[in-house]
Amino acid sequence: MDKMNSEKMIRKSFSWFWLIAGLLYFFLPLLATFLFSLKGKKGVLSFVAYQHVFADPNFLNTFRFSLQMSVCTVLAGLGIIVPTAIWIHLRVPKAKPVIEFFTLLPFVIPPIILAFGLIRCYAKPPFALTTSPALLVAGYVVISFPYIYRAVDAGLSVMDLQMLTEAAQSLGAGWGSILFRIILPNLRTALLSAIFLTFATVIGELTLAVLLAWPAFGPYMAFVGRDLAYEPAALAILSFAMTWGAIMLIQIASRGVSGSRFSSGDIH
Amino acid sequence: MGFIELEGISKNFGCNTVVNELSLSVKKGEFVSFLGGSGCGKTTMLRMIAGFETPSKGSILINNVNVSNIPPARRKLGMVFQNYALFPNMTARKNIGFGLRISGIPRTETEKRVDEMLDLIHMTQFGDHYPHQLSGGQQQRVALARAIIVKPGALLLDEPLSALDAKIRIQLRDDIRAIQQQLGITTIYVTHDQEEALSISDRVAVMREGRIEQIGTPLNIYNRPATSYVASFIGTLNMFYGSVVDAEKGVVTVGESLLRTAESISVDSGKTVRVAIRPEALSLFNNETMSDANFLPGRIETIKFLGSTVRFIIKFEDKFISMDCFNTPQFKMPQKGEQVSVTFSREACQILPGDAIPFCYHE
Ligand SMILES: Nc1ncnc2c1ncn2[C@@H]1O[C@H](COP(=O)(O)OP(=O)(O)OP(=O)(O)O)[C@@H](O)[C@H]1O
Ligand SMILES: [Mg+2]
Numbered sequence: 001m002d003k004m005n006s007e008k009m010i011r012k013s014f015s016w017f018w019l020i021a022g023l024l025y026f027f028l029p030l031l032a033t034f035l036f037s038l039k040g041k042k043g044v045l046s047f048v049a050y051q052h053v054f055a056d057p058n059f060l061n062t063f064r065f066s067l068q069m070s071v072c073t074v075l076a077g078l079g080i081i082v083p084t085a086i087w088i089h090l091r092v093p094k095a096k097p098v099i100e101f102f103t104l105l106p107f108v109i110p111p112i113i114l115a116f117g118l119i120r121c122y123a124k125p126p127f128a129l130t131t132s133p134a135l136l137v138a139g140y141v142v143i144s145f146p147y148i149y150r151a152v153d154a155g156l157s158v159m160d161l162q163m164l165t166e167a168a169q170s171l172g173a174g175w176g177s178i179l180f181r182i183i184l185p186n187l188r189t190a191l192l193s194a195i196f197l198t199f200a201t202v203i204g205e206l207t208l209a210v211l212l213a214w215p216a217f218g219p220y221m222a223f224v225g226r227d228l229a230y231e232p233a234a235l236a237i238l239s240f241a242m243t244w245g246a247i248m249l250i251q252i253a254s255r256g257v258s259g260s261r262f263s264s265g266d267i268h
Numbered sequence: 269m270g271f272i273e274l275e276g277i278s279k280n281f282g283c284n285t286v287v288n289e290l291s292l293s294v295k296k297g298e299f300v301s302f303l304g305g306s307g308c309g310k311t312t313m314l315r316m317i318a319g320f321e322t323p324s325k326g327s328i329l330i331n332n333v334n335v336s337n338i339p340p341a342r343r344k345l346g347m348v349f350q351n352y353a354l355f356p357n358m359t360a361r362k363n364i365g366f367g368l369r370i371s372g373i374p375r376t377e378t379e380k381r382v383d384e385m386l387d388l389i390h391m392t393q394f395g396d397h398y399p400h401q402l403s404g405g406q407q408q409r410v411a412l413a414r415a416i417i418v419k420p421g422a423l424l425l426d427e428p429l430s431a432l433d434a435k436i437r438i439q440l441r442d443d444i445r446a447i448q449q450q451l452g453i454t455t456i457y458v459t460h461d462q463e464e465a466l467s468i469s470d471r472v473a474v475m476r477e478g479r480i481e482q483i484g485t486p487l488n489i490y491n492r493p494a495t496s497y498v499a500s501f502i503g504t505l506n507m508f509y510g511s512v513v514d515a516e517k518g519v520v521t522v523g524e525s526l527l528r529t530a531e532s533i534s535v536d537s538g539k540t541v542r543v544a545i546r547p548e549a550l551s552l553f554n555n556e557t558m559s560d561a562n563f564l565p566g567r568i569e570t571i572k573f574l575g576s577t578v579r580f581i582i583k584f585e586d587k588f589i590s591m592d593c594f595n596t597p598q599f600k601m602p603q604k605g606e607q608v609s610v611t612f613s614r615e616a617c618q619i620l621p622g623d624a625i626p627f628c629y630h631e
Contacts, residue, residue: 163353166320167411169340170347171367171418181370185357 030240037233049230053238058220063203063242066217069133070202073140074195077148080141082191085152086183089161096153103146114139115211130212139208140201147197155190159183196247203243269332271296271454272317272422277326279312279478286312288478289326294422294456299448301457301465304475305501310458313475314424317456319343330421346415346453348425352407354399360410361386361395367418385413388447405436412444422454429464441468462502466490474498496620499544506550506589509622510543512536520619523585527562530614540622547579549616550591552602553609562617564589564610568602582610 040049053059088095106114118139122129129135161183168178184191209216217239225232270293279287287309294300302310315321317328319340328335335343354363364385368378386392389409399407408428415423428444429437445468448455459465465472466486473483474497482494493499496507510520510527515537518529522543535541553563566584578601580591591610593599602608 159356160351160353163349163351164355166318166340167347167349167353167355167414168366169320170318170343170345170424171370171414172341172344173366173370174341177370181366182355182357186355188357 030237033233034237037230037237040230040234049234050238052228052231053224053234058215059235062215062217062220063239065215066203066205066209067246069137069140069214069216070199072133072137073144073202074198076137077141077144077198078191078194081145081148082152082184082187083179085149085156086161086179089153089156090165099149100153103149106143106146111139111143111205111207112211114142115208118208119211133214136208136212136214136216139212140198140205143205143208144198144201147201148194151190151194151197152187155187156183159186192247192251195250199246200243203239270294271298271331272456273329274313274317275327275329277313277316277323277328279309279316279321280324286478287316287323290478290480291326292473292480292483294454296454297452299445299455299457299468299470301459301469301472302475303459303462303465303472303501305460308475309478310460310475311426314426314456314458317422318345318347318424344418344421346418346420346423348408348411348415348423348428350427350430352399352404352411352431354407354411354414356399359396359398360391360402360406363399363410364413364417366414371418381417385417389413389443403436404432405440408432408440409443412447416447416451416453420453422456423448424456424458426458427460428457430459430461437464444468466502474501493544493618493620496542496544499618499620504547504590504592506545506547507620508543508587510541510619512539512541518614518619522564523587525562525564527617528560528614529617529619533619535619535621542620542622544618544620545589545612545616547590547592548577550589550610550612551593552591553611558613561611561613566608566610568604568606568608571601571604582608584610 035045037049038045038047040046040052084099088099118135119130121127122135164182164186165178168182173181204218204221205216206218206222210219210222221232221235221239224235272292272294274290274292277287277290278285290309290313292300302313304310312321316323317330319335319338322336330343330345354360355366358366361382365378365382368381369375373381382395383392386395389412391406391409391413394402394406394410397406399410402410412428425444429441432440441464444457457465457469466489469486471483472486472489474481474489476497482489482498484492489498490502493502499505499507508522510522512533512535513519513521513526515533515535518532520527520529520533520541520543527543533541564584566582566589568580569583569588570581572579572581573595576595577592578595578599580593580602582589582591589610
């Protein structure tokens with residue numbers, strides 16, 4: 001009895017140990033960056049670095065631009081990938097390994113190759129798109145494809161899509177009802193994590209934005225980091241906070257839409 | 269003309285024929301069960317009726333309309349699945365009302381009919397529960413209500429009770445039957461449980477390898493199995509090889525004993541047949557035994573007390589017979605190892621073609 005108890009204690013303290021270690025690993029650098037960002041004025045802690053950041057109009061402009069791009073990327077990405085994933089799950093489950101392989105490609109192929117490819121293909125007529133932000137969004141969709149697909153795929157795998165679809169069909173539901181009343185509400189968590197990852201990736205993305213010459217937040221951060229000391233730290237903290245803020249907004253908004261019939265189910 | 273007509277339906281998956289030239293006519297308001305072992309094509313057949321699979325051959329008529337080109341959503345058939353298939357994001361109420369809401373029925377009427385349904389399935393107080401807050405039996409009730417609220421032409425159920433435990437299973441199956449009778453809804457029910465099929469159906473279709481081996485009323489299937497497969501599949505049965513002595517008079521030998529049947533045998537004299545006898549048709553020799561009854565001598569090997577009945581396994585020559593007796597107060601319990609004479613009427617003795625694998629008794 002005693003032995004079992006102590007074993008349990010050891011196991012429990014181990015899990016606490018790892019939890020704390022994980023939190024430290026995550027938050028210590030953040031804390032250090034934060035403290036460093038407060039040292040803009042010699043000898044005292046102050047928000048002077050933050051004031052500088054906000055005073056620079058490029059900060060808000062580039063952030064706004066990147067935010068717009070991430071919204072477009074999320075919309076385009078979800079619009080393309082969600083129906084595809086559903087279709088694959090329902091009709092061609094055998095193709096899953098193939099698609100999974102494709103989802104790995106953006107990790108293996110560096111963005112710089114993607115950027116050069118895009119420029120080569122779309123710089124001259126009939127596809128002169130290099131000046132259109134659509135090309136940037138298209139590139140971002142490719143980069144975020146793994147995150148979106150994997151999240152959606154995991155969400156679909158746990159819900160027995162085929163049976164729910166058939167149940168809905170036997171009740172007379174068409175594809176619209178099935179998608180918007182059944183599949184998407186049940187995918188909510190998966191979609192949120194897909195959106196989160198896409199946002200986080202696109203907001204700080206550097207290579208594509210630089211090579212396609214867009215005034216995005218990623219290049220701005222790199223530029224500031226090259227010339228200044230405390231401001232980049234402040235910027236890192238700000239972008240971290242803003243990304244989380246954006247995610248929280250999405251979460252609240254999505255709860256407002258489907259919460260009345262769904263999210264309360266999680267709480268009970 | 270039946271309400272649902274299956275005409276020579278076949279289904280191949282690659283070169284694997286899963287349903288083979290199956291024909292069946294289901295009358296309006298009738299409750300028909302497909303009964304058969306795993307992999308015999310029951311689910312596939314049901315899914316073809318529902319429209320989720322397309323027959324490779326043959327046609328399906330529902331209410332005199334060939335439904336081959338009608339998608340599942342427009343066939344107006346209610347479906348109940350083994351794993352309930354409730355929508356996890358909706359409460360029981362919303363699940364039940366789903367079919368009405370998407371067809372544009374006003375909210376107030378939907379709510380009213382959902383209330384009626386909740387009442388019908390005895391779940392009034394669970395309307396606001398989500399599926400994960402309901403037991404399996406409750407979930408299946410909701411699934412049933414969801415399927416019947418839209419007043420479908422027919423109800424299709426695929427092993428709806430097999431994920432539930434025994435007690436709930438019996439209760440719910442009686443409820444399904446009662447609701448089906450109350451609404452007069454044409455029902456096709458798939459199961460591998462013979463007791464279930466026999467207890468709730470108007471007719472049972474015993475399936476084997478994609479064909480209907482026999483179709484008939486439960487009584488008919490149980491008492492007059494047409495083939496040894498049906499006989500072995502339904503209930504416990506003693507089966508022996510015998511050879512026909514006199515086909516006209518209905519006399520066969522099993523081992524050293526002569527047995528008489530009530531009817532003449534349609535197999536030539538001298539041929540091998542199978543003799544099937546239900547355990548409950550056997551009794552121990554006593555004063556009331558008819559003079560023209562059949563007898564088999566044997567020795568009691570095991571006695572299994574089952575509550576209202578007692579099952580004896582009796583060794584007869586090199587074979588075993590199982591015999592069920594009612595545990596009445598006047599029943600004189602024989603002892604293990606005792607020599608007894610087992611008797612049964614001529615009617616109890618059924619002759620089946622001598623195909624397939626022999627065995628002695630089956631539980
Ligand atoms: N989509 C499919 N592709 C290929 N083979 C299939 C498919 N669906 C079913 N089968 C095969 O068809 C046969 C019959 O399957 P079915 O599901 O109809 O059996 P069943 O009678 O319902 O069995 P169970 O009692 O186990 O549910 C099985 O051998 C199965 O492997
Ligand atoms: Mg099945």
